[in-house]
Structure formats: structure tokens, C-alpha cells
Amino acid sequence: MKERKGLSLNGYVAFIVLLLLAAYLVSDVLSAQVGVSTVLFFILAIISLPGFFIVQPNQAKVMTFFGSYVGTVKNSGLQWTIPFFIRKNISLRIRNFESNQMKVNDNHGNPIEIATVVVWSVDDTAEAVFEVDDYISFVNIQSESALRNMAISYPYDQHEGDEIALRSHPKEVSEALKGEIQQRLEKAGVRVHEARISHLAYAPEIANAMLQRQQAAAIIAARSKIVDGAVGMVDMALNQLSEKQIVELDEERKATMVSNLLVVLCSDQNTQPIVNAGSLY
Template sequence: MKEKKGFSLNGFVAFVILLLVVGYLVTEVITAQVGFATFAIFALVILSLPGFFMVQPNQAKVMTFFGSYVGTVKNNGLQWSIPFFIRKNISLRIRNFESNQMKVNDNHGNPIEIATVVVWSVDDTAEAVFEVDDYISFVNIQSESALRNMAISYPYDQHDGDEVALRSHPQEVSEALKNEIQQRLEKAGVKVHEARISHLAYAPEIANAMLQRQQAQAIIAARSKIVDGAVGMVDMALTQLSAKQIVELDEERKATMVSNLLVVLCSDQNTQPIVNAGSLY
């Protein structure tokens, strides 16, 4: 069922027409020319009064007639339609939905806590009212289901260089989550404007262990950079000493010098120098 435009007239124009008809009826009563036609017109005026209704900005009226969908009115302001139409108000404004924090397993089987914020609005009023029983509840349930399905498709942390992870690729994950939710809400006439992760963390039972692993990985990465730099500095020192012929070192002395320089450069604490006041040998 798709949305279609419903029949309606400008309420102010319809009100003016009713005033003219009422004026005509008053004239008939004053001139004592009351007949069947006068009573019929008066009855029509009374019956037409419930046909007036108000449409607020970014809202719509879904109209049915004896169980049949006859159209949707989106024109703002005072409107008039056939009084026998049953009108249901539906909001077209943008809404936010924040899911509860859910505990799921990521792609590597690690338990994590995750939540999302979904920005959505009604795009097709007929589908929102008639295709699902309660479109608001439908949005909430399907959003959480899509979030759970998305969370098990990606790892929490990036392990490979080109791997998409929940923590390291927020834009890619948000786009995938938005598409997943939009596919589920297509039949409900709902348009998803944005979907982003609002909470992401390891589950409490493994949070400390994962924090230690992250710290260890950071320490290893930092040490690797320090060692690379220290080896380069040692090589540069030996090369310059040999090129400028400052001192000639045998292999044993070179090994000792390399060991001392690496200790100085790679140590995480300040080293205490020892000055040799004697001869070289």
C-alpha cells in the first residue's frame, strides 16, 4: 500500500461558503419561505461542520472511509474534507531513538557492550499506518536487531591492516548500520537519516584483560620504534667514527660499544655513565 493524496479543501474557503449558505438560510427564514429544500440545506450545513480539521506543520492526516484508505492530507493549516472520513494524525518530524546497551559477541567472539542512536522519520504514511501494527515499536525492535546483527559482523579492534573494526572505522560501521536498518524498515514507510554507535566497550568480565592486552600492544609498538631508532643511531656512530678515522676498534670493542649504546638508547630509565680514566687496553 502506497501513499496517495487525499481530497481536501482550504478550510477558510469552505468556511466562507458555509457562511454564505447560512446567510441564505436566514434570509429564507425571515421571508417565511421555509420549505423542504431549506431543511435539507440546513442538515447539510450541520453535517459538514465535522469536516473541518487542522494540520500542524510536519504532520499529516491519514483518512479512511469505511475501512478503505482514501488518501493523506499534508497541507498545513485549516482544511475541510468529507465529514464521513476518519482521520488519523501521524507525525512527519524527525525523531531520535537510542537503543539500550546490549551485550553481544563481536566477530572474534569477544563479549562487548554496544548501543546506537537512530535518526528517522516517516516517509510513507500509508505504509507506516497500514503495513505494520505499531511503526514506532517496529522501528525500535528492528533497530536493535540490526545493531546486533551488525556487531557480530565486525571485530572490536583492528588486527589486520585493512580490516574494518568497530572502534577504528566509525564512518564505515555507521554507514553499514544505516543500510541494515533501512532495509528492515523499508516496508514500514520509514526513512533512516543517520545511525551511529553511541556506546562501545568490552564487557566487564573481560575489560581488564583486554585493557592489559591493548597496553601491551602499545608498549611493544613503542619499543619497536625505539629499537629501530637506536640501531640507526649506532650504525651512524660507527660509520662516522670509521670514516673520520677518530679511533680504530676491533670487533670485540665494536660489540662492547654497540651494547653500551643500545643500553643507553633503549633503556626506559636514565643510565649512569662510567668514566674510564685509564688506557684503552
């Protein structure tokens, strides 16, 4: 069932017409010319009064007639329609939904805690009202289901260079989550404007172990960079000593010098220099 425009007239124009009809009825009564037409016009005026209704900004009226959908009115302000139409109010405003923190396993089987914030609005009023029993509850349940399905598709941390992870690729993960939720809510006439992760953490039972692993990985990465820089500096020092002919070192003394420089450059603590006052050999 798709949305279509419902029958409605400008309420102010309809009100002016009703006033003219009332003036005609009064003139007939005052002139004592009450006939069948006067009675019919009077009944028509009374029946027409329930046809007036007000549509607030960013809201709509879904109208039915004896169980059949006859259209939706989105024009804000005073409106008039056939009085026998039953009108149901539905909001078109943008809403937020924040899910509860749920515990799931990521792509590598690690238990994590995750939650999401979904920004959505009703796009098709007919589908929202008639295709699902309660579209707000439908949005909440399907959003949490989509989040759970998305969480098990990606790892928490990045282990390979081109691997998409929940923690390191928030933009890609948000787009994937938005597409997953939109696909599930398509039948309910709901449009998803944004979906992003609001909470992401390891489960308490493995949080300490995973923190130690992250620290170890950071230390290894830092050490690797320090060693690369130290080797480059040692190579530069040996080349400059040789090019400028400052001192000639045999292979054994070069190895000793390389060892000392690497200790100085790669040490966690400041090294204490020792001055050799005697011969180098």
C-alpha cells in the same frame, strides 16, 4: 500500500462558502420563503461542519473511508474534507531512539556491551499506519536486532592492517549499521537519517584481560619503534666516526659500542655514565 495525496480543500475558503450558505439560509427564513431547497442547504451545512480539521506543522492526517485508505493530507493549517472520512494523526518529525545496552559476541567471539542511537522519521504514512501494527515499536525492535546482527559481523579491535573493527572504524561501522536498519524498516515507511554506536565496551568478565592485552600491544608497538630509531642512530654514529676519521675501531670494539648505545637508547630508565680515565684498550 503506498502513500497518495488525499482530498482536501483550504479550510478558510470552505469556511467562507459555509458563511455564505448560512447567510442565504437566514435570508430565506427572514423572508418567510422556506422551501425544500432551504431545508436541504441547512442539512448540508450541518453535515459539512465535521469536515473541518487542523494539520499541525510536520504532521499528517491519514484518511480512511469505511475501511479503505483514501489518502494523506500533509498541508499544514485549517483544511476541509468529506466529513465521512476518518482521520488519524501521524507525526512526520525527526525522532531519536536509543537502545538498551546489550551483551553480544563480536566476530572473534569476545563478549562485548554495545548500544546505538538511531535518528529516524516517517517517510510513507500509509506504510507506517497499515503495513505494521505499531511502527514505533517496530523501529525499536528492528533497530536492536540490526545492531546485534552488525556487532557479530565485526571484531571489537583491529588485528590486521585492513580489517574493519568496531572501535577503530566508527564511520564505516555507522554506515553499515544505518544500511542494515534502513533495510529492515523499509516496509514500515520509515527513513533512517543516522545510526551510530553510543556505547561500546568489553563485557565486565573479560574487561581486565582485554585491557592488559591492549596495553601489551601498545608497549610492543612502542618498543618496536624505539628499537628502529635506536638502530638508525647507531648506524649514523658509526658512519660519521668512520667518515670523519675520528677514531678507528675494530669489530670487537664496534660491537661493544653498539651494545652500549642500544642500552642507552632503549632503556626505560636514565643510564648513569661511567668515565674511563685510562686507555681505551
